[in-house]
Amino acid sequence: MSAHPSAPNPFKQPKAVWAVAFACVISFMGIGLVDPILPSLSSQLHATPSQVSLLFTSYLVVTAVAMLVTGFVSSRIGAKRTLVAGLVLIVLFSAAAGASGSIDGIVGFRAGWGLGNALFIATSLAVIVGSASGGFAGAIILYETALGIGIAIGPLLGGELGGISWRGPFFGVSALMAIALIATIVLVQPTPTPARRASIADPIKALRHRGLLTMGLTALCYNWGFFTVLGYAPFPMDLGTHELGYVFTGWGLLVAFFSVFGAPWLQARLGIARSLYLNLALFALDILIIGLFTDSKTTLIVAVIVAGAFIGINNTITTQAVMTVAPVERPVASASYGFVRFIGGGLAPYAAGKIAEHSGVHLPFYIGAAAVALGIGVLATGHSLLAEAERVQAAEAAGHTPAEERRETLEKQALAEELGSAG
Incomplete structure (x- = not known):
């Protein structure tokens, strides 16, 4: 008999979890949905690439700032009502973006969507x-x-619907999110409001903790490169709407596969820190190649x-690392981390468009790689901190570290940081 219990199946979940996961799928479709129609929008609405890239900027910057109020809202009306409110806003604003007739209108409605x-x-x-x-690791794998x-x-649907009309992707998301909204209302049980009401300042205060701030700033840098590729690369590719959809679908399939299978495999062999160092280095090299060979369509x-x-x-x-190292409640950690990282993702596409207009198409990717x-x-x-996160995750996976010990360890770490800053 094996000395270690077999790992639980992350895909054997209650119906409510599947309902939220389905809504997550539709929500994340919105990230890559507009990629295939960016050149089409630029042409049909007579907008520059930097103006069109504001679809990403308004969406992600508003998402980042709004992250600061998510805990404030959910601690007062409960998680289910917060989910429903978010879904309702996405349904309404994505439909409004599809009905808009100007790039400024679409950008504004994308902000509401954010x-x-x-x-x-x-x-x-x-x-x-x-x-x-x-367990925790299984839940993260399901989410990812x-x-x-x-x-x-997202890009596949955006390419197919965008081939009919640039309005199609927006209406498509609105319809699918309406289905997700109904599933959430029916399948997710009402959740009680937390005993402690969160403050709007909680996510900002959480950034005093070194682990959360370090991971957030790392993600800001990473997302600058990520959204430079996502938000600006469609322009130098010079492909049709359908073809762009296929390219970014291939990109998205690799995101999905390596999220579920590649990341656990690499982490098991190299650990958290070395896996992230290696992965970020290879990603920077990949963006550098995009910058060097932007004129080669195949290489791009x-x-x-x-x-x-x-x-x-x-x-x-x-x-996983963020949720492990953060010495605060997970909703606060998620909001704080999301605020910092989405700022980088939101500013990068617009900056890339502006830089390219003045200095050529190569420089935005060089900056992204840097x-x-x-x-x-x-x-x-x-x-x-990464080494500590690795130790905690390994112990929890083996069943040797109860959640209480983990909480006490992080609280001691947070207290030490606060005393250090006070001194």
């Missing part, structure tokens, strides 16, 4: 982690699976698709 997205993303992760069977599938399907397409592997690995390992490389240096300043 507000709904923030309410949904931060709360959905907490709900899945709290409700899923199979939903993210990967959504990212993979292959390098963009390959980037999905590095993104998938980083997403899963980093999310940003990811900078993230390695930032991450290295928290190497000891």
Whole structure:
């Protein structure tokens, strides 16, 4: 008989978890959904690439800022109502974006979409982690699976619907989110409000803790490279809507595969720290290749698709590490981390468009590669925290460390940091 119990199946979950996971798939479709129609929007609405890239900027910057209020809202109305509110906003604003007739209108409605997205993303992760069977690691794998599938399907749906009309992807998301909304209302049980009401300042205060701040700043650098590729690479590819959809679907499939299978395999062999160092270095190199060979359509397409592997690995390992090292409640950690990282993702596409207009198409990718490389240096300043996160995860997986011991360890670490800063 094996000395270690077999790992629980992360895909054997209650119906409520599947309902939220399905909604996550649709929500994350919104990230890559507009990629195939970016050049079409630029042409048909007579907008520059930097103006069109504001679809990412308004969406992600509003998502980042709104992350600060997710805990405030959910601690007062409960997780289910927060999920429902976020889904309702996404349904309404995605439909409004499809009905809009100007690039400014679409950008504005994408901002409203970002507000709904923030309410949904931060709360959905907490709900899945709290409700899923199979433990913390299994819940993260399920969440990242939903993210990967959504990212993979988004460009495919965007390319197919965008081939009919640029309005199609927006209406498509609205319809699918309406289905997710109904599933959430029916299948997710009402959740009690927490005993302690969160403050809007809690996610900002949480950044005083070195582990959370280090991981957040690393993710900001990483997301700068990520969304430079996602938000600007479609323009130099010079492909049709359908073809762009297929390229980014291939990219998204690698995100999904390496989130679920590649990340656990790599982490088991190299550990958290070395896995992240290696992955970020390879991702920076990949973006550098995009910058060097932007004029080669084949090289550009292959390098963009390959980037999905590095993104998938980083997403899963980093999310687990953040939730482990953060000495605060997981909803607060999720909101704080999301606030910092989405700022990088939101600013990068617009900056890339502006830089390219003045300095050529290569420079945005050089800057993106440099940003990811900078993230390695930032991450290295928290190497000891990553080692602690690895120890805690390994102990919990083996069943040797109860949640109470983990909480006490993190609280002691947080107290030491606060005393150090006070001194």
